[in-house]
Amino acid sequence: MISVEVTVDVANFRVHAAFEHGAGLLAMVGPSGSGKTLTLRAIAGLTPATGTVTLHGRDVVGVAPHKRGTAWVPQKDALFPFLDVLGNVTFGLPRVRRTLADPRVALLCEEVGIAHLLKRRVVDLSGGERQRVALARALACEPSILLLDEPFAALDDASRTELGRHLRTAVDSRGLCAILVSHDSREVRRLADSVLPFSRGQAGQVQSVMEWAATLPKETS
Amino acid sequence: MSAYPVQLSLLVALLSTALVAVPGIALAVFLSGRRGVSRVVVDALVLLPLVLPPSVTGYALIVVFGSQGVVGSALSQLGIRLIFTPAAAVIAAAVVALPVLVKTAEPALAAVPTELTDVGKTLGLGPVALFWRVVLPVAWPGILAALVLAFARALGEFGATLLFAGNIPGSTNTMPIELYSAFQRGDEKTALAYVAILTALSLVVVVVAAALTRRR
Structure with missing residues (x-):
């Protein structure tokens, strides 16, 4: 469960967002520069913000990113090039768990369809494999x-389809609270449980995917 | 031609590079992630030995480490004298090598993608762990190139060394100083030998630094 009421000020641009979200996938949508990514960064603690961000009952505004318990999947180019695939997957784990001998690691690699890639260098992977x-x-x-x-x-x-399927499975099987920034309305309709629209630095209300899709112009809906 | 100046120069360059490695990389980290007044001030102080005439740097070192100097007088009470010793040559070389190290390492550190540091932060790394586990492995070739160039600068140091360490045969006569002495006394053969050695070493350094930078 996440409860957010934040304001982010970056170089003459102000973003304000207030929403709550439980288990499932919430999609932040809106045009470029409307404040989606800044809000996501504020939740992770990567961009300073004022207000409150409550993650499972704990206010984390002012808490360093590494102590928030969030996980971040960026757009691209975010694998550690000096490690192989297994090294990347286990990067955030304690040293003793950075091995395939750990059953949770092995299971996860199977689940996400990368078990056959573990010894590969990340530079040799395709875009989909990297993500x-x-x-x-x-x-x-x-x-x-x-x-x-x-x-x-x-x-x-x-x-996209394959990564979306893995993401959806991961969210459902874990009852995970997940927030996705997206530009693609087809992707949002296929994957999201609810939608938070952004416009000119202001977040609207959380809507169901159906409600949001009904507001779209015909050619994109 | 004696082997001592060659050995001394290599040792001085090695020790002075080792001396500035940690503070130099720390300064480069500080500068790569900083904007504003603090950056301008630290940047100017770091660059100063690069733009000052080496003789001015040497004079400043005498003022600080000489027997009447702030640090020198304290050291002399402990029975330690730095001026006109091989240790002075190491300090002089370190002071002029520091800006080369910092200004070459800084862009390598600044080029570490923020996507990687963002991911590192959210995966539980504090600032120190982030440096060791993300920043250093990515920027390492650039930092190594910076250390190699700092070594080269230390190897070629002349003016500050001459003032602060002097030209004492068998003690502080580094290769550049010995080259100058040989030229002064008209010993062209010896002078040319030092020219050849220093040029060859510098060439190796440039090639190594270029190879390391290309690997990035």
Whole structure:
């Protein structure tokens, strides 16, 4: 469960968002520069904000990012190039668990469809494989909330579908609270449970996907 | 031609690089992530030995570490004298190598993608762990290139060394100083030998630094 009431000020631009979200996938939607990513960064603690961010009953505004228990999946280029796939997946785990001998690690790699890639260098992976590794790395830490900043943006259609399926399965099987920033209305309709629209730095109300889809112009809906 | 100046120069360059490695990298980290007044001030102080005439740097070192100096007088009470010793040559070389190290390492550190540091932070890394586990492995070739260039600068140091460490044969006569002495007394053969050694070493350094930078 997350409860947010934050204001982010960055270089003459102010973003304000107030919403609550429980288990399931919430999609933040809106045009570029409307404040979606800044709000997501504020939740993770990567951009300073004022207000309150309550993660499972604990206010984390002012808490350093590494102590918040959130996990972050960025748009692209966020695998550690000096580690192999397994090293990336287990990066956030204690040293003794950074091995396939850990049953949870092995299970997770199977679940996300990367078990056959574990010894590969990350530079040799396709875009879709990279993002699945980034998703596995985020899930490995068993985060209290999963934050995804346009993880599909740089992918082709087939890779989008596959990553979306893995994401949906991960959220459902864990009862996870997840927030996804997206530009793609098809993707949002396929994956999200609810939608938070943004416009010019202001977040609206959380809506069901059906309610939100009804507001879209015909050609995009 | 004696082997001592060659050995001394290599030792002085090695020790002075080792001396500035940790503070130099720390300063580069500080500068790579900072804007505003603190950055301008630290940047200017770091750059100063690079732009000052080496003789001015040498004179400043005498003022600080000489027997009447702030640090020198305290050290002399402990029975330690730095001026006109090989240790002075190490300090002089370290002071001029520091800005080369900092200004070469800084862009390598600044080029570490924020996507990687963001992920590292959310995966539970505090600032120190973030440096060791994300920043250093990514920026390492650039930092190594910076250390190599700092070594080269230390190896070639002349003016500040001459003032602060002097030209004492068998003690503080580094290769550049010995080259100057040989030239002064008209010993062209010896002078040319030092020119050849220093040029060859510098060439190796430039090639190594370029290879390391390309690997990035």
